[in-house]
Amino acid sequence: xxxxxxxxxxxxxxxxxxxxxxxxxxxxxxxxxxxxxxxxxxxxxxxxxxxxxxxxxxxxxxxxxxxxxxxxxxxxxxxxxxxxxxxxxxxxxxxxxxxxxxxxxxxxxxxxxxxxxxxxxxxxxxxxxxxxxxxxxxxxxxxxxxxxxxxxxxxxxxxxxxxxxxxx
Numbered sequence: 001x002x003x004x005x006x007x008x009x010x011x012x013x014x015x016x017x018x019x020x021x022x023x024x025x026x027x028x029x030x031x032x033x034x035x036x037x038x039x040x041x042x043x044x045x046x047x048x049x050x051x052x053x054x055x056x057x058x059x060x061x062x063x064x065x066x067x068x069x070x071x072x073x074x075x076x077x078x079x080x081x082x083x084x085x086x087x088x089x090x091x092x093x094x095x096x097x098x099x100x101x102x103x104x105x106x107x108x109x110x111x112x113x114x115x116x117x118x119x120x121x122x123x124x125x126x127x128x129x130x131x132x133x134x135x136x137x138x139x140x141x142x143x144x145x146x147x148x149x150x151x152x153x154x155x156x157x158x159x160x161x162x163x164x165x166x167x168x
Contacts, residue, residue, distance in 0.1 A: 042085050042106075042130075042132075042163040042165050043069075043132075043163070044085045044086075044087065044100065044132055044161060044162070044163035045085055045098075045099075045100035048087060048100070048161070049068055049132075049134070049161050051089050051093035051095075051159070052089070052091075052093070052134065052136065052159050053093070055091040055136065055157070055159070056091055056157075057091055057139060057155065057156060057157045060091070060136055060137070060138045060139075060157035061138050062138060063119050063122055063123055063135065063136070063137055063138065063141055064135075064136040065123050065133055065134070065135060065136075066133060066134040066136070067131070067132075067133055068131075068132040068133055068134055068161065069130075069131055069132040069163075070128065070131055071127065071128030071129050071130035071131025071132075071164060072128060072129070072130050073128050073129025073130050073131075073164075073167070074128065074129055074167060075126050075127065075128050076111055076124055076125060076126065076127050076128075076129075076164060076167055077111070077125065077126075078111050078112035078121075078125060079110065079111065079112055079113075080110070080111050080167050080168070081108060081109070081110045081111075081167070081168040082108065082109065082110075082111055082124060082164060082166065082167055082168070083106045083107070083108045083164075083165045083166040083167075083168070084099070084106055084107050084108070084109075084124070084162050084163060084164060084165060085099050085100060085106050085107075085162070085163040085165060086098065086099050086100075086107060086160050086161065086162045086163070087099075087100060087160065087161045087162075088158060088159070088160050089158070089159045089160075089161075090152070090153075090156055090157075090158065090159070091156070091157050091159065094151075096149065096151040096152055097149075097151070106165055106166075108168075111124055111125060112125075117137065117141060117142050117143065117158075118141040118142075119135055119137030119138075119141035119142055119158070119160075120135065120137075120160070120162075122141070123135040123137070123160075123162075124162065124164065127162075127164045128164065129164050129165070129166065129167055130163075130164065131163070131164050132161065132162065132163045132164075133161075133162050134159065134160070134161050134162075135158075135159070135160045135161075135162060136157070136159050137157060137158045137159070137160065138157050139155045139156055139157050139158075142156065142157065142158045143156070143158075
């Protein structure tokens with residue numbers, strides 16, 4: 001009678017230890033340094049998605065996130081330093097900036113540190129290394145009235161196609 005109970009207890013303890021080990025591996029895997037997408041440079045620049053259509057500045061009032069390609073690496077969390085490829089467009093499809101131009105390098109910043117527009121700080125969190133997203137960002141989470149460039153009119157909603165290359 002007690003032999004069978006001891007075996008059940010041992011099996012339960014082994015199962016719990018296995019679950020704890022898997023949980024620790026997943027948690028520590030997200031925080032380990034330099035998680036790089038296979039290939040290192042990604043595919044966004046060589047296989048650019050078509051521009052979004054049917055959008056207007058007035059119709060974009062909240063941040064919208066579209067998964068273009070699910071990544072398989074760890075997820076980006078606030079305080080991570082991330083390295084990204086990106087293509088920035090206006091609602092009419094006009095490209096105003098990209099890291100894909102010859103001579104440009106991927107963009108690197110710390111999530112949640114206010115180094116980028118709020119739409120990026122919110123839209124990149126949870127993204128996995130190797131993944132691609134389309135961020136459809138309302139003007140109030142982009143530059144608002146204070147555009148940094150003559151190519152971006154004031155109060156413009158912005159569309160960014162982004163790819164997470166690396167978490168440092």
